[in-house]
Amino acid sequence: MNEDKFEQLLKEIYSQDITPSKRLVQKTKGRLSENRYTQYLIALVISLNLAAFLAFIGFIIAVPYGLIYKAMLYMAISSAYNLLALAAYLNSDRIYEFFQIKGGYYEQK
Amino acid sequence: MLEDNQIIQLYKAGKTDLLEILIDRHKNSLYKFCYYLASNKHDADDLFQDTWVRVMQNVGSFDEKKVFCNWLFSIALNSYRDRYRKAKRWLNKFMDFFSNDEKEAELSNVQNSGLSPDEQAVDNELKKNLTDSINSLEDTFRIPIILFYFKELRYEDIAEILDIPSGTVKSRLNAGKAKLRKLMEVKNYE
Numbered sequence: 001m002n003e004d005k006f007e008q009l010l011k012e013i014y015s016q017d018i019t020p021s022k023r024l025v026q027k028t029k030g031r032l033s034e035n036r037y038t039q040y041l042i043a044l045v046i047s048l049n050l051a052a053f054l055a056f057i058g059f060i061i062a063v064p065y066g067l068i069y070k071a072m073l074y075m076a077i078s079s080a081y082n083l084l085a086l087a088a089y090l091n092s093d094r095i096y097e098f099f100q101i102k103g104g105y106y107e108q109k
Numbered sequence: 110m111l112e113d114n115q116i117i118q119l120y121k122a123g124k125t126d127l128l129e130i131l132i133d134r135h136k137n138s139l140y141k142f143c144y145y146l147a148s149n150k151h152d153a154d155d156l157f158q159d160t161w162v163r164v165m166q167n168v169g170s171f172d173e174k175k176v177f178c179n180w181l182f183s184i185a186l187n188s189y190r191d192r193y194r195k196a197k198r199w200l201n202k203f204m205d206f207f208s209n210d211e212k213e214a215e216l217s218n219v220q221n222s223g224l225s226p227d228e229q230a231v232d233n234e235l236k237k238n239l240t241d242s243i244n245s246l247e248d249t250f251r252i253p254i255i256l257f258y259f260k261e262l263r264y265e266d267i268a269e270i271l272d273i274p275s276g277t278v279k280s281r282l283n284a285g286k287a288k289l290r291k292l293m294e295v296k297n298y299e
Binding site for chain 1: 125128129132133136137140141144145154157158161162165166235236239240243254255258259286289290293
């Protein structure tokens with residue numbers, strides 16, 4: 001096989017008419033908009049979490065109890081807080097379904 | 110019409126819907142690149158989607174003095190390296206084995222103007238063998254060949270995408286083609 005023929009074949013192999021399906025393009029756009037909303041939700045959750053934690057620390061400092069009671073209060077509230085996080089983790093699928101954006105591209109199958 | 114880099118600037122400023130213009134503008138070339146990288150439709154679809162998600166996540170780090178298209182291809186390449194290089198490459202060999210009919214059908218779609226049916230069959234066989242040989246090359250040589258032929262990119266652009274000097278691109282291309290010719294000779298296409 002001569003050099004020209006070899007070059008010609010390589011060019012032909014890589015000149016196929018390959019295009020993405022309309023569905024794939026729609027799905028990609030849908031995934032991007034979903035991803036964007038997920039990022040906003042994560043930012044919102046982090047902000048709320050931080051605010052709740054600061055309020056929780058503020059409350060413990062403000063209550064007129066002794067150090068031992070404050071430590072016990074901290075243990076009790078942080079246990080409840082972690083239990084809430086565990087419950088959210090265990091039910092993450094349901095939470096995801098609840099917050100899923102309806103009418104997005106994923107719905108247009 | 111807005112340039113790619115102007116769209117990126119507006120996207121960074123909060124006009125997030127504008128990314129869809131970029132998708133529509135580059136979908137064909139990116140998908141074609143993904144298809145040649147992944148060697149099958151299913152993985153190309155995944156790679157195409159992953160690339161755009163990564164573009165969205167990393168758009169803040171895009172240097173607007175550079176060419177968007179090159180950056181897009183480098184993101185696709187990194188996604189491919191992360192996800193497909195190890196596990197899926199091996200799996201693809203299996204899939205290739207079972208999807209030869211599909212490949213042959215695709216190859217027969219390539220324009221063969223002016224050839225008789227017999228000549229066309231020989232030509233398709235030759236292309237199939239060459240495609241198999243390219244896919245058997247290491248990524249170091251295969252990827253510069255894909256980038257050079259599928260969009261006829263300049264050495265400088267390929268160098269930017271691969272993040273290597275353009276001299277290295279030239280030497281890898283020549284070495285890759287030399288390896289290909291040897292593989293074809295082994296298959297009796299001299």
